[in-house]
Amino acid sequence: MLLESGRASADFVPVLMYHDIADTPVSRAFRRFVVPPTLFTEHLLALSEAGYSTTRISQVSDGPACQKRVFVTFDDGFGTVSQHGLPALAAQDMTATLFLPTAFIGGRASWLTPLGEAHRRLLGWADVRDAIDAGFEIGSHGHRHLELDVIDERQLEYELVVSREILQDETRTAVQSLAYPFGYHDTRVRSAALRAGYRTACEVGYGLHMRTWDPMRVRRLLIGPDVSGECLLKLVNGGEPTVGQRARRYTRPVWRLARRTRGAMRSPTFLRK
Numbered sequence: 001m002l003l004e005s006g007r008a009s010a011d012f013v014p015v016l017m018y019h020d021i022a023d024t025p026v027s028r029a030f031r032r033f034v035v036p037p038t039l040f041t042e043h044l045l046a047l048s049e050a051g052y053s054t055t056r057i058s059q060v061s062d063g064p065a066c067q068k069r070v071f072v073t074f075d076d077g078f079g080t081v082s083q084h085g086l087p088a089l090a091a092q093d094m095t096a097t098l099f100l101p102t103a104f105i106g107g108r109a110s111w112l113t114p115l116g117e118a119h120r121r122l123l124g125w126a127d128v129r130d131a132i133d134a135g136f137e138i139g140s141h142g143h144r145h146l147e148l149d150v151i152d153e154r155q156l157e158y159e160l161v162v163s164r165e166i167l168q169d170e171t172r173t174a175v176q177s178l179a180y181p182f183g184y185h186d187t188r189v190r191s192a193a194l195r196a197g198y199r200t201a202c203e204v205g206y207g208l209h210m211r212t213w214d215p216m217r218v219r220r221l222l223i224g225p226d227v228s229g230e231c232l233l234k235l236v237n238g239g240e241p242t243v244g245q246r247a248r249r250y251t252r253p254v255w256r257l258a259r260r261t262r263g264a265m266r267s268p269t270f271l272r273k
């Protein structure tokens with residue numbers, strides 16, 4: 001595999017970030033987070049035919065190098081993932097990791113109210129336990145899906161510790177993986193996550209992750225409904241990002257600066273991810 005730079009990329013690992021897998025109507029603002037089931041199956045077939053196998057995100061730093069591995073992750077725990085996403089993965093003998101905001105398990109995605117998507121149903125505990133029994137990994141997505149880098153120390157510890165404890169207590173499995181809600185983190189957040197017991201944590205990043213990089217800031221590729229199977233293979237092989245991905249990569253720091261300036265007074269917005 002060669003990257004854009006022409007550098008040998010045996011240690012680069014593609015980590016795919018999905019949200020919902022559904023055919024349901026979706027608002028314009030949320031459209032890029034919903035992949036139709038038929039397209040998701042196309043993605044998996046393309047990966048499988050290209051010789052990729054899947055591994056849990058907690059093994060992202062494990063060797064050996066030169067292995068054709070891809071990591072599939074789902075943020076938020078949307079209910080239709082258990083109907084369309086997990087069966088499609090199982091059919092290809094593939095696995096994935098589900099990142100769940102524990103306060104909302106069994107409920108609705110109320111943090112998406114600004115986008116008109118708060119009606120989306122989330123996985124219940126029975127679904128989560130079924131997923132674990134089927135070989136999928138679960139990780140924390142915080143407790144209340146808050147932007148961790150702008151909340152105070154007490155809230156930060158609460159979000160990280162309580163969500164992990166709830167997941168472990170309810171499922172009787174060890175939880176060591178985290179996906180930062182909205183992708184936001186900094187040194188303080190990463191240190192708190194390590195203290196809370198996490199050993200792998202995912203951001204957004206819009207690029208390939210390297211196996212030897214810090215496992216508390218795993219870069220992922222946001223995969224949306226405009227990514228064909230062929231395009232997905234280009235991305236996991238280190239090809240050019242789409243125009244949209246490139247634009248978002250360079251505009252993100254501006255968003256972050258504006259968000260920090262507003263401080264904790266503003267309400268979280270999913271759009272800023």
Ligand SMILES: [Zn+2]
Pocket residue numbers: 075076141145181182
């Ligand atoms: Zn999320």
